[in-house]
Each structure stands twice: as structure tokens, then as C-alpha cells.
Amino acid sequence: MLLSRAPRGRKAWLLGRGADPGGLQLPKGCGRPRFLRRPREPMEPTEKAKEERLVQCPVCLRELPGADINPHLDRCLQAGGAEAEPPSKRARLGAAPPGSQAEGQPEEAHPTAGSPVFSLFHKGRGGGQSPAGGGGRSGAGRDEAAVQPGHGCAAALCGDSLARKLEGRPLAEQLRPDTLGDYVGQERVLGAQTLLRALLESHEIPSLILWGPPGCGKTTLAHIIANSSKKNGMRFVTLSATSAKTNDVRDVISQAQNEKRLFKRKTILFIDEIHRFNKSQQDTFLPHVECGTVTLIGATTENPSFQVNAALLSRCRVIVLEKLSVEAMEAILMRAVRSLGLQVLGQGDQHGTPATGSSSKSSEFPVYIEEKALNTLAYLCDGDARTGLNGLQLAVQARLAAGRTTPLNTAKGGAADAVLVTEEHIKEGLQRSHILYDRAGEEHYNCISALHKSMRGSDENASLYWLARMLEGGEDPLYVARRLVRFASEDIGLADPLALTQAVAAYQGCHFIGMPECEVILAQCVVYFARAPKSIEVYRAYGNAKECLRMHTGPLPPVPLHLRNAPTRLMKNLGYGKGYKYNPMYKEPVEQDYLPEELKGTDFFKERGT
């Protein structure tokens, strides 16, 4: 029977388990809840009616036909709550096309992929094994930061098996650490003596906001907390603010309330990209964080002071994660190298020119990666581990697909053909926009601010550097050009009125020809501005005028009658324009007031000077 055909508004009740209580596993110390007893009905329903009646699961709140409730409840409880997400909700929250999954089907029939709720930390999803190849997670970590020439993983893999390992889930996902031991870097907040580490190790998880640039390990840290909290009997629920709606948050909260009330189980709610929730959505969970129904862990790349409700922020500990250092990146890449079974080719080793061979042939050879290539990758991914791991994956896959082998002479005296990944291949594999700059995030504002300040400080070299950093990172040239228009007036002003013309021309030039040709137009304008004399006289005076208006109390003074236009007889009769002295008619300077009476004599320029 489909849920959609069931009568609505009927009071939910649960059937008792009758003769088979053994299948129901309740947590220790928790007696059979009262709701499991069937309430008395005025008239005993028939067996068929009993089976068709809808009842609500106390764990996941899903309504099911009476006949299905007890097996469902068993599964729900055994799966530990988080895994018991009703399939109907998965379909609703996830990206599944409408109608692709019939509501009310048993949950086993529904994969979790695509759902923002509970999907991230599912075990065993899509064959989510570590591709350890003998290396696995053990031994990975800080001590592996040094690249050992000619030293791959214990079991070196040849092309074919490696290609299979790289299929499917992205390498970064496959290698996401499960424990703090494998979490690299971020010593300042997670080092041995830090408060956060002590709290995590004692399983006292406070509400947290994890703030840091992309790929620095925010989600990974949440994943580690999820693993350890699940082991300690807590529920861990994930929502992504990019796809979840306010109702999804409400559902999670009401489940958390039930869990707390019925099973004394705590819920940790992880919200990825929390800054994408608007303030009123954030308000939804504020009281529940306050009263401890849920422990909130939010991840954001944006400054939480602007993006997270002040009230919510004050109830959370803000953990600032940094870009991963080059050393940390090397450790992460070495862990990947080991897990993939690649051999590292040291600086002293030599190789010849790649020869073209068939794919099937190259698939039989071991795969080497230059030590230099790993170092370069560690530098170029700019502290973003996802970019680094994806770059490695792409480069290796591309080499395997190209089907070329290279004759190698290693320092250890060996000579053999192999598939070789060089520094060049790594650079090709990296997307340019990832190299230096996060166009959509914090870095965008940091760099434009640095450019503005460098021009203001007349440092033409720094100005060019910040400009190049933005453009090479993929910044929109029109965004930079708009800022230059503003700068021309704000910082140069009347010291060189031509600056504004330059900026507008630069904007139009960029508009006409686009990147990369327009970069030199912007460079010219930026250098012009850095060298130009500066004046904030107008900017300040205008600020004073605005201030004067804002500070004014009471009704604003009327526009003096003599300054008003008088296009009609009535207006003339009312005195509009009366006494106005038309300046061109006078040879000598005209004595006339232009400010309202009460502001007579105000000098916005004099007040603070320039």
C-alpha cells in the first residue's frame, strides 16, 4: 500500500509486537516505550484494517502501514538512527528525479547517493574502501612528509590495476581520513596541547563553526568527529546548506528531540556551507542549539562574523582552519602515492624520452611519478588538499590513457620501462583557477583590498602583483575595472581628474576585448593610479555632507523658495523662484544663499581638511 493512498489526519499509533518481542533491540536501560502498546479503540478493527492503518515510527517519524512498522522499527533502531533515514525523505531531499523512487518503498531499495542528509558519512557506500593497496591508512601522516626517492608503496601497481583504483569516487574522497591520527596539519587548532583536541578526545563535542579556505579539511574534521561520536552512541546528521530547506532542518530537529526524549541520545548536526543558509533559516536551529537538543557543527569558507547570525555565533566556538602548508600537502600527497602504489622517481634518477606505445602495453608497466612533480603539486595547489589530490589523480589517469612508456635508469641501478608522470603533466592536470585564487570566496575580497591599498600607497610593484594574482586566478576583469573606477574618484579625485576617464576607458576596453588581451589595459590603469597624485578632498567632503544629513534631527529644512523652479502660475504665486539671481546676468560675484537657512555658512571641506 502506498503512503499517498492512505487517509490523512488519522491519529498515529503503533502495533505491539505480540508474540515476537525478541526482534526489537532497544538501548540498554530503556524499557519498552509506552507508545509500543496499542491504544484501546472503541471498536476492535479487523485484522486487515489493522495492517492498513498508518502508524508513525518514533525514531524517524515516518508513517508506515501497521503491518510494516515493527520490522521497520527494528531496522531503524539497529541502524542507529542516522542510517534509518526514510527513503521518502531521501528522495525529497536528494537530487533524484520525481517519480524515480516510489514513496513508501522499503529503505533497502534506496541508495543514499545524492541526498544531502545522512549521505556523507555512510559507510561502505559505492565500494568506499580505502584504496590502500597494502598501505591503507596506517602509517600515513606527518612522518611521511619527506619524499623518499625511488620509494613507492610496498606493493607497486601496474597501469591496469591503478586505472581501476582511480575509477569511481574521486581520490580525495577515497582518502578522506577517518581518525585524528591521519589528519594532517592544522597544528594551531588541533595540535597536541590544544583545547579542541582535548575536547574531541574526551568526546565532549561543543557546537563549532569551522571556518577556512576550500580543501583545508573542514568537512574532513567533521567526518572524523562523526566517526568517533557514532562509536560513542551519538547520532551524526549531515545537511548541506546548498540543497537543504528550512523544513529539512525542522525534520532533523524533531528527530533529535525524539532521540533525546526517548533514548537520551545526543545528535550532532553538521551543516556544510552554513553561510548559504539565510539568517532566518539559521534562526530555526538557534533555540535547539541553545537548549542542547543538537550540537551544531557548521563549515564555512566565508567570514562567519558576516555570514552567521550573531546569536548563533555566540553559542558556537569558531575554529579557524588555515590553508594547508606545503609540508602538510606533501604528507597528504605521499599518503596518496603510497595508497595508489606509485613509485617516486628521485632527482638523481634519469629517464629518457617517452615512447608511444599501445594502451594495453603500457598497462603492464609500473607507474612512476617524479619527486619534483610532487613538490610542484604541493606548491601549486595553494593549500587545498582536494585540488592537490584531484590534480594527482588527473595526471596519473591522463598518463595511463595516453599509453606511453619511458625508459628509466634509477639511482639504485635499475633500468626499466615505466609509465612516468612528470612535473609538466601535473601542471596540465591542475586547473588554472585553482592555482592561486578562490574567486568566489574570502580570497577575492582579500586580493582586491590588497590591490586598492597598494595603489593608494603608490606602490606600483605591489599593485601589479595583486592585479596579476587576481587575473591569473581567473578573476573577472570587469570586476577589477569597476573597482578602478571607484578608486579614481575616491583616492585620486581632483588631484588628477583624468584618472576617472582612464578608469572608465579601461572598463570599456575590458568589455570590448575581454581576457587575456585586456589584462594589459588593467595593468596600465593600475600603474597610472599607483603613480598618480592622490586626493581624498572630494571623498571626505561628500562624506561630511552625508554625515550632516544623517545627524539631522527633526524634519529636514525646506528648499529655500528662491532656489525652487516655478514652471506654473500657481507656483509663482506661492513665491517659488522669487528673488533668485541668475548668475550669468551679473558681472560681479553674486551674493546669494544656496544652503538652507539653518546650515548657512557650513563648509564641508573645511571641517576636517584633506
Ligand SMILES: Nc1ncnc2c1ncn2[C@@H]1O[C@H](COP(=O)(O)OP(=O)(O)OP(=O)(O)O)[C@@H](O)[C@H]1O
Ligand atoms: N588536514 C587534512 N589531512 C588529510 N587530508 C585532508 C586534510 N584536509 C583535506 N584533506 C583531503 O582533502 C579532501 C577535501 O577536504 P575537505 O572536504 O575536508 O575540505 P573542506 O575544507 O571541507 O573544503 P570545502 O570548503 O571546499 O568543502 C578530503 O577528502 C581529504 O582527502
